Structures are given as structure tokens and as C-alpha cells.
Amino acid sequence: MGLKQTIGRESGRALLLGNEAIARGAIEAGIAVATAYPGTPSTEIVESLAEVANDLGIYVEWSVNEKVAFETAFAAATAGARSLTAMKHVGLNVAADPLFSSAYTGVEEGFVIVSADDPSMWSSQNEQDNRLYGLHAYIPVIEPTTLREVKDLTKQCFEFSKEIQHPVILRTTTRISHTRVVVELGPISKPIRRGKYFKDPERYVLVPSNARKLRAKLVEKWRSIEEKLSSFPFNAIEGDGKVLIVGAGISYSYVVEALEHLGIRDKVRVLKLSTVVPLPRDLVRKALEGVEKVLVVEELEPVVEMQLKSLVVDEGMSIEVHGKDLVGYLYEMSLTRAMRAVAKFMGIDYAEPSGIETTLPSFVFPRPPQLCPGCPYRPLYYALRKVVDRLNAERGVEHEPIFCGDIGCYTLGLNPPFRLHDTTIEMGGSLGMANGFAISVDDRIPIAIIGDSTFYHAGIPPLINAVYNSKPVLVIVLDNRITAMTGHQPNPSTGITATGREAKIVKIEDIARACGVEYVKVFDPANIEETEKILREAIEYVEKERKPALIVSRRLCALQAVRKIRSMGLEIPRYFVDPEKCVGCGLCYNKFACPAIRPRSREDRKATIDPELCTGCGVCASICPVGAIKPENPELVEKVREVWRG
Amino acid sequence: MKFVNVVITGVGGQGLLTMARLLAEAAMARGFETLAAETHGMAQRGGSVVVFLRIGEEIYAPTFSSGMAHLVVSTELIEAVRSVPYLRSNGVLATNTKVIYPAIPGIYGSVDENQVLEWLRARIPNLYTVPASNVAESLGNPRATNMVMLGVASVILERWIDTEYLAKEVSKIGKGRIAEINRQAYERGREIAESLRVVKL
Numbered sequence: 107m108g109l110k111q112t113i114g115r116e117s118g119r120a121l122l123l124g125n126e127a128i129a130r131g132a133i134e135a136g137i138a139v140a141t142a143y144p145g146t147p148s149t150e151i152v153e154s155l156a157e158v159a160n161d162l163g164i165y166v167e168w169s170v171n172e173k174v175a176f177e178t179a180f181a182a183a184t185a186g187a188r189s190l191t192a193m194k195h196v197g198l199n200v201a202a203d204p205l206f207s208s209a210y211t212g213v214e215e216g217f218v219i220v221s222a223d224d225p226s227m228w229s230s231q232n233e234q235d236n237r238l239y240g241l242h243a244y245i246p247v248i249e250p251t252t253l254r255e256v257k258d259l260t261k262q263c264f265e266f267s268k269e270i271q272h273p274v275i276l277r278t279t280t281r282i283s284h285t286r287v288v289v290e291l292g293p294i295s296k297p298i299r300r301g302k303y304f305k306d307p308e309r310y311v312l313v314p315s316n317a318r319k320l321r322a323k324l325v326e327k328w329r330s331i332e333e334k335l336s337s338f339p340f341n342a343i344e345g346d347g348k349v350l351i352v353g354a355g356i357s358y359s360y361v362v363e364a365l366e367h368l369g370i371r372d373k374v375r376v377l378k379l380s381t382v383v384p385l386p387r388d389l390v391r392k393a394l395e396g397v398e399k400v401l402v403v404e405e406l407e408p409v410v411e412m413q414l415k416s417l418v419v420d421e422g423m424s425i426e427v428h429g430k431d432l433v434g435y436l437y438e439m440s441l442t443r444a445m446r447a448v449a450k451f452m453g454i455d456y457a458e459p460s461g462i463e464t465t466l467p468s469f470v471f472p473r474p475p476q477l478c479p480g481c482p483y484r485p486l487y488y489a490l491r492k493v494v495d496r497l498n499a500e501r502g503v504e505h506e507p508i509f510c511g512d513i514g515c516y517t518l519g520l521n522p523p524f525r526l527h528d529t530t531i532e533m534g535g536s537l538g539m540a541n542g543f544a545i546s547v548d549d550r551i552p553i554a555i556i557g558d559s560t561f562y563h564a565g566i567p568p569l570i571n572a573v574y575n576s577k578p579v580l581v582i583v584l585d586n587r588i589t590a591m592t593g594h595q596p597n598p599s600t601g602i603t604a605t606g607r608e609a610k611i612v613k614i615e616d617i618a619r620a621c622g623v624e625y626v627k628v629f630d631p632a633n634i635e636e637t638e639k640i641l642r643e644a645i646e647y648v649e650k651e652r653k654p655a656l657i658v659s660r661r662l663c664a665l666q667a668v669r670k671i672r673s674m675g676l677e678i679p680r681y682f683v684d685p686e687k688c689v690g691c692g693l694c695y696n697k698f699a700c701p702a703i704r705p706r707s708r709e710d711r712k713a714t715i716d717p718e719l720c721t722g723c724g725v726c727a728s729i730c731p732v733g734a735i736k737p738e739n740p741e742l743v744e745k746v747r748e749v750w751r752g
Numbered sequence: 753m754k755f756v757n758v759v760i761t762g763v764g765g766q767g768l769l770t771m772a773r774l775l776a777e778a779a780m781a782r783g784f785e786t787l788a789a790e791t792h793g794m795a796q797r798g799g800s801v802v803v804f805l806r807i808g809e810e811i812y813a814p815t816f817s818s819g820m821a822h823l824v825v826s827t828e829l830i831e832a833v834r835s836v837p838y839l840r841s842n843g844v845l846a847t848n849t850k851v852i853y854p855a856i857p858g859i860y861g862s863v864d865e866n867q868v869l870e871w872l873r874a875r876i877p878n879l880y881t882v883p884a885s886n887v888a889e890s891l892g893n894p895r896a897t898n899m900v901m902l903g904v905a906s907v908i909l910e911r912w913i914d915t916e917y918l919a920k921e922v923s924k925i926g927k928g929r930i931a932e933i934n935r936q937a938y939e940r941g942r943e944i945a946e947s948l949r950v951v952k953l
Contacts, residue, residue: 119780121773121780228791229792285790288780359814362813442817442818459820460819460841461818461820462819462876463836463837463839467833469864469871471862473800473854477798696858701854716852718885
């Protein structure tokens with residue numbers, strides 16, 4: 107059940123993903139504008155709003171990056187439209203510039219910034235704690251403490267933002283974003299928008315003379331925000347005792363169950379804390395009355411612990427404060443971690459839950475994520491590895507290009523058998539790093555490998571930089587015409603918008619030419635022969651001319667292609683291996699490494715294709731050196747060929 | 753028992769999120785609280801996927817730790833083994849018998865399926881092995897493997913879910929022939945579970 111199914115309903119219960127509950131809360135609050143750049147674990151918030159945008163009259167867009175998304179929603183809120191922008195934790199780094207300024211200006215309607223953090227780094231390059239942004243930028247940070255309150259808390263965030271005329275960060279973590287929960291639906295509100303802009307340059311033009319005045323006001327405002335948060339309805343002091351446990355954000359849910367498991371729920375006082383920045387001092391003072399010691403349970407950084415310690419010092423209290431010393435810094439909260447910390451804090455015995463078996467047998471092989479069967483990156487990587495291996499054989503492996511990767515499924519080129527990636531740092535980092543290697547490494551050229559969506563997001567300024575400063579950089583744009591890793595959101599290469607309207611395609615090759623790149627080519631990577639030829643030529647061009655070149659490897663994401671083929675009422679073509687012809691060389695399953703192809707058995711190395719996994723892309727048929735792989739129905743192959751090409 | 757903890761596992765792309773969502777909705781239909789913590793993003797690209805499903809009267813934490821699962825349901829044999837540490841001492845394991853190998857050169861065929869089954873049998877009294885992939889393939893859609901295992905899980909969890917609601921929702925997945933195969937796969941899974949006289953949690 108998604109938002110689409112619940113949208114007409116004003117009451118009743120629905121099973122929603124945490125992110126969908128946020129979206130539903132925003133709708134019940136009267137949201138008018140929602141923007142985002144997709145990023146796990148934030149994506150489904152705006153994705154589900156997009157599904158219902160047309161029905162409800164909400165403006166929803168996939169922006170090209172988080173900075174633009176932020177600015178769009180922020181501007182709307184200064185013009186009286188209730189707005190939301192959502193991004194993953196590292197996305198807020200991209201939007202940090204307007205974030206800090208937005209605290210100085212404030213807003214006129216409710217403006218909620220959803221920061222979806224990813225403790226344990228399930229799908230991220232770092233584990234940053236964005237509650238710290240709130241402290242740094244003077245923006246209140248509010249977190250759900252249970253899954254079932256997510257929707258109503260979101261609604262409250264909008265009301266609070268409107269009340270204080272200030273942006274609010276709603277911070278979630280992966281287990282809130284991606285957990286399904288039963289939600290009680292409430293009435294849907296009409297989008298709140300004014301449609302008019304009132305000139306107020308003293309507030310919105312941040313020249314130094316204005317900014318100095320606004321800075322002084324901001325510090326004052328921060329104190330009043332802190333006071334107001336003490337009566338925020340989602341905070342609570344529960345139970346009683348001489349010890350206090352603070353459950354901050356989702357850690358509260360783990361604390362409740364840990365106390366239950368340990369049988370001491372009635373022996374301690376618990377502070378359920380949803381407003382983590384700034385610390386609501388009056389409420390915390392009340393929670394600390396008559397308490398001898400405190401344990402703060404929170405994920406990642408000691409954000410609440412630091413503020414609480416500072417309060418204890420300011421008030422001259424003599425209370426023992428524990429937190430990270432017992433809970434630890436790394437990764438997401440778990441029940442055993444909460445139980446361990448609470449048991450130690452309370453000085454009680456605790457035995458880990460005993461299971462059937464704690465160690466895995468040696469036959470359990472690793473299963474890292476891999477490129478899907480039919481993925482258009484596979485033929486490109488196969489050809490690139492082949493071309494580079496050949497060049498290495500001619501002139502030595504020490505001259506192998508430096509492969510600068512980026513953020514997307516294509517990072518998996520890191521793994522065998524392709525072993526390409528040397529670096530993957532952040533969005534757009536492939537081109538940025540390539541700019542640096544181009545002027546600091548003499549005998550190897552950098553090759554930037556970047557996807558379509560990432561190119562639009564952060565690849566264009568470093569491309570201009572490479573042209574302007576004349577850098578020998580080869581850029582390979584993997585254009586699968588969709589933002590794939592986050593679950594297939596449209597982008598400027600797709601031809602449609604978030605809400606399904608037809609859109610102009612912003613062609614990557616046109617951008618490259620307009621930026622002054624002289625060598626630009628576009629090809630279908632499934633045509634292996636042509637791909638190898640272009641790759642070799644482009645590498646030689648960059649090495650010889652010492653100028654940037656950009657090539658676009660264009661072919662649909664396999665999951666999209668399969669979906670399209672099925673929606674056309676066609677079946678995906680089935681391929682089979684002719685055992686008479688197959689010589690068992692293993693090229694298809696070892697060098698091309700398609701997950702749908704494997705040897706027949708440990709002894710018989712001839713290939714076989716798994717029908718559960720094959721997507722019928724047919725590339726294996728063209729790389730087989732003896733022509734042993736064939737389609738069952740060649741006519742069907744012809745019919746689907748153009749779909750794959752987009 | 754006030755709640756039940758279930759791990760739903762398998763290989764990314766096998767339809768595990770659909771399975772978990774349907775079970776959670778069926779639990780909701782029965783009037784329980786439920787949480788299903790999913791794995792999104794990169795892990796879905798053919799990697800191991802673990803969904804934590806919790807059903808009960810009062811549930812707070814979205815995940816649980818090792819040694820706390822009443823039931824593990826797996827759509828792939830090696831992933832079933834990988835999730836054994838989640839099982840409580842008297843936990844139940846239901847798994848597809850198919851091994852899916854990752855496309856890492858050299859791994860194919862490294863596992864002796866009989867050895868795996870022996871390892872499981874030696875440890876888990878309530879073990880149910882189901883040739884779910886074969887069943888799905890014989891029905892005409894190998895991708896209906898998840899529906900066979902959903903059928904099995906629906907019998908083990910019948911005290912926690914509304915099975916009538918579940919049957920109705922299963923028939924809404926996909927269109928035409930695909931939908932019909934899904935429904936049949938689910939029913940076959942239920943028949944297999946009944947014939948194995950599975951434990952009902």
C-alpha cells in the first residue's frame with residue numbers, strides 16, 4: 107500500500123513506509139511545494155508525493171541537485187507557500203550554503219527540510235550526523251522517537267516552522283525512512299500557498315549591513331525557540347526513579363524495549379526526546395529533578411549528551427552523565443546495544459540472547475551487490491577492461507589510466523572482474539578528482555566515470571574547469587536515462603518530469619559541446635566492437651592532444667527496459683547456450699560476469715543461462731567467441747532492440 | 753508471546769520487499785501492530801537482503817538482534833544459512849532449496865547443497881526445505897519463487913495474520929497470466945506447508 111491508495115481517504119489505517127508517512131503528514135499539513143534530489147534513504151518522500159501531486163494540486167519536482175531543491179522550496183516558503191525539501195544526509199552538504207543563510211532570513215510559511223541520515227552506511231559513503239548542522243546553522247532539529255508518530259510529527263514540524271517563521275530540520279535515520287508502520291490517517295488539507303511575493307530586501311538581501319542585524323536577531327530568536335520547544339507535544343517525561351535515561355530520536359524506541367527485556371521499565375525515569383536541537387532546557391531541567399545519574403542513548407555523535415552536559419555545568423548540578431562511554435559511536439542502534447548500555451549503567455547482570463548458532467560455516471560465500479543482469483554498464487566495463495588490458499600489454503601496467511568513479515550503481519566497477527575504480531568520493535567527485543590527477547600525475551591520464559543524473563548534479567562545473575584549464579581528462583558518461591540506484595526517478599535525460607509531464611531532454615553531448623569539449627561521441631555499449639574502438643580512440647586523443655574528451659555510453663537501465671518491454675505486452679526474449687558449440691571457455695561468466703550465466707556444474711564448465719535471472723539483453727550472444735549463445739525467438743529480439751536503446 | 757520476530761531474506765531482486773509488505777498488511781488486517789524494516793539502495797542489486805518483520809500488540813524497535821527471531825523465511829539457501837544467527841534457540845527456518853551464486857569468478861559450484869542441508873538439519877529442529885524455485889518454474893514463471901515462500905510463511909504465521917486478506921492481495925499482484933501464476937504459486941506454497949505439518953507460531 108502506498109500513498110496513491112490512501113490519498114482519497116480521510117480516516118482509517120494504512121501500512122506506510124516511514125517516508126510515505128512523512129509525505130502523508132505533509133499532505134495533511136497542507137503542503138504546496140515539494141522538491142528533492144533522490145538519495146537513499148530519503149527518496150520515497152518526494153517520490154510518493156509526486157504520485158499524488160496532480161490529484162491534490164501540489165507542485166512536486168525532482169531537482170537537479172540538493173542545492174537547487176533547497177533553494178526552490180526555501181524561496182517558495184518565503185513567498186508564503188508551505189514547502190518541503192528532502193535529501194539524504196550528504197545531500198545537505200551540497201545544500202549547506204543556502205541552509206545557513208535561511209536561518210538568517212527565516213521564512214513566511216512552514217518550511218521543513220527532511221534530512222535522512224544513514225547510520226551504518228547501508229547506502230552511503232559516510233555516517234555524518236546532521237543534527238550537528240542544526241547546532242551550527244541555528245535551525246531546530248526534530249526527530250521521530252517511534253515509527254507510529256512519524257506522520258503526526260511531520261505535521262507538527264510544519265506548524266512549528268510557521269509559528270516561529272523559521273526553517274525546521276526533520277531528521278530521520280534509515281530505520282525510520284525504510285520501515286513500514288501502521289498509520290492512522292487524518293483529513294487532507296488544501297495546499298497552503300499565497301501566490302504573491304512581497305518585497306522585503308532588508309530581510310532577504312544578505313549584504314553585510316543587513317546580515318549583521320539579522321545575526322543579532324537570530325541569536326535572540328534561538329533562545330525563544332528553545333523555550334518554546336519545552337512544551338513541544340512529542341517530548342515526554344515517563345515513569346519515575348532516581349535515574350534518568352534519555353532516549354533521543356529512534357533510540358527511544360530501542361530504550362523502551364531494552365527496559366522491558368531487562369524487566370526494569372518501572373524503575374527508571376525516561377525522557378522521550380524528539381526535539382534534539384536546541385535542547386529544551388526547561389523540560390530537561392524538570393526531567394533531572396531528584397536524579398542522581400543520567401544515560402543518554404543516541405546514535406552517532408553525542409549531540410544531546412554535549413548539550414545536556416553543558417546544562418548540568420551551567421546549573422551547577424552534581425549529576426553523573428553517561429552516554430557515548432557506554433553506548434558507543436559507531437553504526438545504528440540495536441536492541442542488544444541498548445540493553446548492554448542500560449544494563450551496565452544500572453549495574454545489573456545481562457546475558458546476550460542465546461540463539462541456535464553464532465558462527466557461520468565456511469561454505470557461506472560473500473554476496474556483495476553487483477550489476478544486474480542486462481545492466482548497460484557491464485558491456486561498457488567489459489570493453490574498457492579489455493581495451494586497457496591491451497594497452498597495458500603494449501606499454502606497461504604502470505601507465506594504466508586512473509579510474510575516478512562517482513556515486514551510482516556504476517561504483518560496482520570496483521569489483522572483479524572489472525577492477526576499475528581507483529577513487530569514489532562524492533557526487534561529481536569523478537570529474538573533480540580527474541582535474542587534480544591531470545596536473546599532478548605525469549604518466550597516466552584520469553578517466554572520469556559518471557552517470558547521467560550525477561553529471562547534471564555536479565559534473566558540469568568541473569567539466570568546464572577541465573576545458574578552461576585544458577586538462578587531459580577522458581569523461582565517460584554512463585547515460586541509462588534514469589536515476590537508477592535510488593529506484594528509477596526521472597532526470598533531465600529521461601524526457602518526463604516527477605509528475606509524469608513530458609519534458610525537454612537536456613542532452614549530455616550538447617552540454618559537452620557547449621562547454622567547449624572538442625571530442626564528443628555517443629554510442630550503444632551493447633555494440634562491443636564499436637565501443638572498444640571508441641574507447642581506444644578517445645584514450646589516445648586525450649593522451650596526445652592533452653585536452654578533455656567526453657563520450658556518452660547510452661543504453662537503458664535493464665530494470666527499466668524489462669518494465670517497458672512487459673508494458674508493451676511483449677515477453678523478454680529467452681536465450682540459451684548450445685551445448686554442442688560451447689567450449690566452456692568461461693568468458694561469459696568470468697570476464698563478462700553476467701549473474702544470469704554460470705557453468706553447468708563444478709566439473710562441466712560449459713555455460714548455462716538461468717531463466718529466473720536473465721533479462722534477455724542479448725549482449726552475451728555477441729561476445730561469445732564461438733557463437734554458442736542464441737535467442738529462442740529471433741523475431742522477439744528485433745522487437746525489443748529499440749527499447750533497450752531508449 | 754506478545755510479539756513475533758521474523759527475518760525475511762534472500763537475494764536482491766527476488767521480490768522480498770513485496771513478501772514482507774504483504775505479510776505486514778495481513779498482520780494489520782488482523783488488528784496487530786507491525787513494523788517491517790526494509791533494505792533499499794545498493795543492497796538490492798543482487799546483494800543479500802534482510803527484512804525485519806515484527807508483529808504484535810505493542811512494538812517499538814524497528815529491528816531486533818541475533819538470537820531473537822522466531823522465524824526466518826528465505827528465498828535462497830545460502831542466505832538462509834547466513835541468517836541462522838538471528839534465530840532463537842527454538843526458532844523456525846523455512847527456505848527455498850535453490851542456491852544462487854554471485855557473479856564473482858570462481859565461486860560457482862563451491863557449495864555442496866547436501867552439505868548445506870545437513871548443516872541446517874543438525875542445528876534446526878523446525879526446519880522446512882521447499883523447492884520453491886522448481887515449483888515456480890513448473891508453473892511457468894521462475895520469478896514467482898517469492899510467492900511460494902509467502903504461501904509457506906502464511907501457514908506458519910497464520911495466528912498473526914489475516915490469511916483471507918492475504919490471499920486477496922496476492923491475486924492483485926501483476927496482470928493476466930503473471931497474476932494467475934502468482935496466485936497458484938502462493939497456493940502451492942500453502943499446500944506444501946500444510947503437508948509438511950509446519951509449526952504454527
